[in-house]
Amino acid sequence: MTQKKNIAIMGAGLVGSLLSLYLAKRGYTINLYERRPDMRINSIDGGRSINLALSDRGWRALRGIGIEEEVRKVAVPMYRRVMHDEKGNLTYQPYGKEGQAIYSVSRGGLNVALMNISEPNPNISYHFNRQVMDVNVRTSEVLLQNHTTHEQERIKPDLIFGADGAYSMVRGAMQKTELFDYEQKYLEYGYKELTIPPAEDGGWLLEKNALHIWPRGNYMMIALPNIDGSFTCTLFFPYEGTRSFATIKNDNDLLNFFVEVFPDAVPLMPDLAQEYFANPIGSLVTIKCFPWSYDGRLMLIGDACHAVVPFYGQGMNAGFEDITVLDQMLETFDGDWHSLFKTFERKRKPDADAIADLAVLNFEEMRDKVADPRFLLRKKIESKISEQYPDKWIPLYTMVTFTDLPYSYAMEAGMMQEKIMKKVMKHIESAEDYEKPEVQKLLQKQLVKKEKLKPYKG
Amino acid sequence: MTQKKNIAIMGAGLVGSLLSLYLAKRGYTINLYERRPDMRINSIDGGRSINLALSDRGWRALRGIGIEEEVRKVAVPMYRRVMHDEKGNLTYQPYGKEGQAIYSVSRGGLNVALMNISEPNPNISYHFNRQVMDVNVRTSEVLLQNHTTHEQERIKPDLIFGADGAYSMVRGAMQKTELFDYEQKYLEYGYKELTIPPAEDGGWLLEKNALHIWPRGNYMMIALPNIDGSFTCTLFFPYEGTRSFATIKNDNDLLNFFVEVFPDAVPLMPDLAQEYFANPIGSLVTIKCFPWSYDGRLMLIGDACHAVVPFYGQGMNAGFEDITVLDQMLETFDGDWHSLFKTFERKRKPDADAIADLAVLNFEEMRDKVADPRFLLRKKIESKISEQYPDKWIPLYTMVTFTDLPYSYAMEAGMMQEKIMKKVMKHIESAEDYEKPEVQKLLQKQLVKKEKLKPYKG
Numbered sequence: 001m002t003q004k005k006n007i008a009i010m011g012a013g014l015v016g017s018l019l020s021l022y023l024a025k026r027g028y029t030i031n032l033y034e035r036r037p038d039m040r041i042n043s044i045d046g047g048r049s050i051n052l053a054l055s056d057r058g059w060r061a062l063r064g065i066g067i068e069e070e071v072r073k074v075a076v077p078m079y080r081r082v083m084h085d086e087k088g089n090l091t092y093q094p095y096g097k098e099g100q101a102i103y104s105v106s107r108g109g110l111n112v113a114l115m116n117i118s119e120p121n122p123n124i125s126y127h128f129n130r131q132v133m134d135v136n137v138r139t140s141e142v143l144l145q146n147h148t149t150h151e152q153e154r155i156k157p158d159l160i161f162g163a164d165g166a167y168s169m170v171r172g173a174m175q176k177t178e179l180f181d182y183e184q185k186y187l188e189y190g191y192k193e194l195t196i197p198p199a200e201d202g203g204w205l206l207e208k209n210a211l212h213i214w215p216r217g218n219y220m221m222i223a224l225p226n227i228d229g230s231f232t233c234t235l236f237f238p239y240e241g242t243r244s245f246a247t248i249k250n251d252n253d254l255l256n257f258f259v260e261v262f263p264d265a266v267p268l269m270p271d272l273a274q275e276y277f278a279n280p281i282g283s284l285v286t287i288k289c290f291p292w293s294y295d296g297r298l299m300l301i302g303d304a305c306h307a308v309v310p311f312y313g314q315g316m317n318a319g320f321e322d323i324t325v326l327d328q329m330l331e332t333f334d335g336d337w338h339s340l341f342k343t344f345e346r347k348r349k350p351d352a353d354a355i356a357d358l359a360v361l362n363f364e365e366m367r368d369k370v371a372d373p374r375f376l377l378r379k380k381i382e383s384k385i386s387e388q389y390p391d392k393w394i395p396l397y398t399m400v401t402f403t404d405l406p407y408s409y410a411m412e413a414g415m416m417q418e419k420i421m422k423k424v425m426k427h428i429e430s431a432e433d434y435e436k437p438e439v440q441k442l443l444q445k446q447l448v449k450k451e452k453l454k455p456y457k458g
Numbered sequence: 459m460t461q462k463k464n465i466a467i468m469g470a471g472l473v474g475s476l477l478s479l480y481l482a483k484r485g486y487t488i489n490l491y492e493r494r495p496d497m498r499i500n501s502i503d504g505g506r507s508i509n510l511a512l513s514d515r516g517w518r519a520l521r522g523i524g525i526e527e528e529v530r531k532v533a534v535p536m537y538r539r540v541m542h543d544e545k546g547n548l549t550y551q552p553y554g555k556e557g558q559a560i561y562s563v564s565r566g567g568l569n570v571a572l573m574n575i576s577e578p579n580p581n582i583s584y585h586f587n588r589q590v591m592d593v594n595v596r597t598s599e600v601l602l603q604n605h606t607t608h609e610q611e612r613i614k615p616d617l618i619f620g621a622d623g624a625y626s627m628v629r630g631a632m633q634k635t636e637l638f639d640y641e642q643k644y645l646e647y648g649y650k651e652l653t654i655p656p657a658e659d660g661g662w663l664l665e666k667n668a669l670h671i672w673p674r675g676n677y678m679m680i681a682l683p684n685i686d687g688s689f690t691c692t693l694f695f696p697y698e699g700t701r702s703f704a705t706i707k708n709d710n711d712l713l714n715f716f717v718e719v720f721p722d723a724v725p726l727m728p729d730l731a732q733e734y735f736a737n738p739i740g741s742l743v744t745i746k747c748f749p750w751s752y753d754g755r756l757m758l759i760g761d762a763c764h765a766v767v768p769f770y771g772q773g774m775n776a777g778f779e780d781i782t783v784l785d786q787m788l789e790t791f792d793g794d795w796h797s798l799f800k801t802f803e804r805k806r807k808p809d810a811d812a813i814a815d816l817a818v819l820n821f822e823e824m825r826d827k828v829a830d831p832r833f834l835l836r837k838k839i840e841s842k843i844s845e846q847y848p849d850k851w852i853p854l855y856t857m858v859t860f861t862d863l864p865y866s867y868a869m870e871a872g873m874m875q876e877k878i879m880k881k882v883m884k885h886i887e888s889a890e891d892y893e894k895p896e897v898q899k900l901l902q903k904q905l906v907k908k909e910k911l912k913p914y915k916g
Contacts, residue, residue, distance in 0.1 A: 178741060179644045179697075179741060180642070180644075181642065181643050181644055182640070182641065182642050183640070183641040183642075183643075184633075184638070184639065184640050184641075185639050185641075186637045186638075186639055239637075283636060283637060
C-alpha cells in the first residue's frame, strides 16, 4: 500500500475545505471538486442558512490547523439567549459560565476564509463548477459535469472523501450498494430567512452579543448577530396548520401575524414582506446512514453522512469534529485506510446519532420551554448543582457545546440528569429553595447513584 | 374529475396482479408494466424467496375477488411449528386453535395463478419486459425500457400505482421530491435457500403440515412444505462472525457445520453443497417511507412502501390487505383519488410500521426462544388464558395471523400482554400451575386493567 495517495474531496464546503488542510499537512495531494462556482468570485448563497454557531468542537478543529485566530476576527460571541415575549419583554439565559460563548459566523465568510488559507498550499487544488454525476464505488471512478466547458470529465483518484453535504451524490452512490442502512426524516417545519439591518450608525439594533429567540410554542423566530451590525433572523414555522406557511398568503396576512406575535421585531425589519415572499422556504432534514465508507477507498464525512437539524448549533461543529477524530486516527493508521475508515465510522456513528437526536429535542426547548419561568428556574438550579458538584454534574448544553466529550456520552448523561431534575424540581419554588435540606439530601443521594455513569475516559 | 381513469400499475408481482383485478372490477382500464419476462413462459425466479405463508389477511383479499378456492388447491396448510433440536428431537407449538393454519404457497405459482385469472379480463393488459427507467411524479410521465425491442417508451397514465416491490423505482422518484421521509435498514443476517426433495414415493420426508424450525440461538434454518412433496429450506445466518456465511468457505466447512447443528436435516438434503454454493445470499431489509402518494396521481402499495423481513410471514399478507383497505375506501371516495390516497396512507402507515417492527422481533422468537421450554410453557399458559377469557385475550400471533385487527392494535395489545405474562410466569412452574389461586387472582386483576385498551372498533 503506497503511503501518499492521491485524494479527491467531493465538495468544497466548510468540511471539505478544512479537511483538505489536514490531509495536505500529512503530505497527501488533494483535489477538491465543487458543484458551485468559486464563491469568492461569484457570491451565490445556494439557499443554505447564512450564519452558523461555532462552538468548542469547531474551534478545536480550527486550532488544530493553526487558523483559530484568523476566524475569531470575524466571529461574534453570543454569551446568552435573550427571549422576547409577545409584549417585547426580555428574559435571559446564559449559555455557560462567565465568559463562555458560542460564536456567530457567516457560512460564506468562513468558507471563503478556509479556501483562501488552503488554496495557496501546493498540495491542494480547487476545481469549481464540477458537479458529481456518478460515482462507481467499486472502481473509484467519478463522472463530473464541468459547468464551464459543458463537458464531462472522468477522474479516478486513489481515495474519495464525500464532503458534499446533506444531499450528497457520493452517498447516493453508496446507497446503491448492498446492506447500506439509510434514513432521511423531515420535520413538519420549514424555515425562512429574514433580516434586521444595521442601525444607521452601523451598530446593532438588538443586544449584540446574544442569540435572540421569540419562542411561541409550536413555532419561533431567532436572530443571530453579524459583524456588519445586522442580524440574520430565521422563522421556524409549520408548513401546515392554523398558523403556518400555508396560511400566510399576502403582505396583509404577514404583517398582521408579525405585529401580533413579534411586535418588537417588526419595526426593526423594514424589508420584511419583500424578503418573506422572495426567500425560499428551507426544509429541515435529519439524515443517518451506515456504513460511511466503502472498501477503504471511499469515505463520507460531515453532513454527507450525518445531517442534523440546526437547533443545537452543532451541524458544522460535528463535521469539524469528524476531521479532528480522523486526524487523530491518521496518527495510528497512516496508510491503512481500510482499518482507519472502519474504526472511524464505528467510533463516530453513535456520536453522530446522538447529536442528530439531541438537535431535534432542542427544537422543543427553544420554541417552547425557554418561554416557561419554571424552565428557566430549573436551568438556574442546574447551574447551582454544577457549581457545587463540578466533577459530577456538567449540564447537557455545556457538555455538547463547551467540551469535547462524545455526543453519545453527553446524551446518556443528559438523560440521567433529566431524571434527577424531575425529582429535585418537586421541592423547588424559587432559586433559594436550592439550600433546603431535603434538596441537598436528595442531591447527595442521587449524585452517588450518578457515579454509575462513569466519566468518559476517551 | 372523470370517473374512469386510465391506470398504470408498475410491477406485475403478487400485489400488482391482484390490485388489477380489484380495479378492473370497478370499470377502470388497467395496464401492468413488469420488468421481467412473462413467468408463465420463462420461469426465472429472480432471486426472491420461493414460498410464502398465506394467512387470514391474504385469504380475505383473495376471497374479496372470488379466487380463494382456486388458490386453496395449491396451498399446503401448516398447523404448527415443529422444532428440531441438535439431536434431532422434536417439540411442537400449534399456531392457533384446532384447525387454524397458515398456508405454504409458491410465490411463482400464486403469481401465475393471479396472472391467468386477470389477463383474460378485457380491462387488464400486461406488458412484460418493461423496466421503469424514470418517473416524473409531477407530470405522471413514465420512461420505460422495452427489453424486447430495446427501445424506450413513454407512457402518461392518469394514475400510477407503484407495486414494484422493495427496490421500487417509483418510490425512487418519490424520494427526489421534497419532504419525503425514507428509511432502509438491513439485518446483519442474510439467507440462503436450500431444498429437501420429495421422498421416492412422492411423499414428504418431514411432517407435511407444519413449518419446521431448527432454532440455534443467533441463527436458524426453517423448512416449508411444497405441494410436490419437497420442502424449501431457508438458512438465516449472520454475514460475519464465528458461525456465519463468512466462515463457510468450502464443502468441508459446510458439511461439518450442518452435521453438527442440523444432524437430522443433512440426510434429507442430497444437493446441500451444490445448492449452498450455487445459490445467492439474500439480504433482509425493512423499508419505511412517507408519504406513499403524490398529488392524488401516484400511489405506492405493498413492498414498495413497506417492505418487511419475512419472520412473521406477513409481507404478502400486508400487501394484499392494502388492497382490501383500498377497495373499501373506493366505495367512499370513488373518483376523488386525492382524498382517497391521503386517507389511505394515513390509515395504513401505522399498521405498516407495526408489522415491520413485529417481523424483526419475531426473528428472535423463531431462532432462539422457541428452543426454550419456558417459552413453550408460556405459550401454553397464554392459550389457557385465551380460552378462559376469549373476549379479553387474543394472543399476539393470533391477532396478526388469524384476524383482521389492525397490526398497530395487535402490537399495542401484544406489548400489554407481554407485561402481564411476565408477572404471571413468576408463579408458573408447569401448565397445572395455571389453576393456582394466586395466578387466577392476578389474571382477574390484570385483565380488568387490560380493559383500558379498548377492543378495536374499526
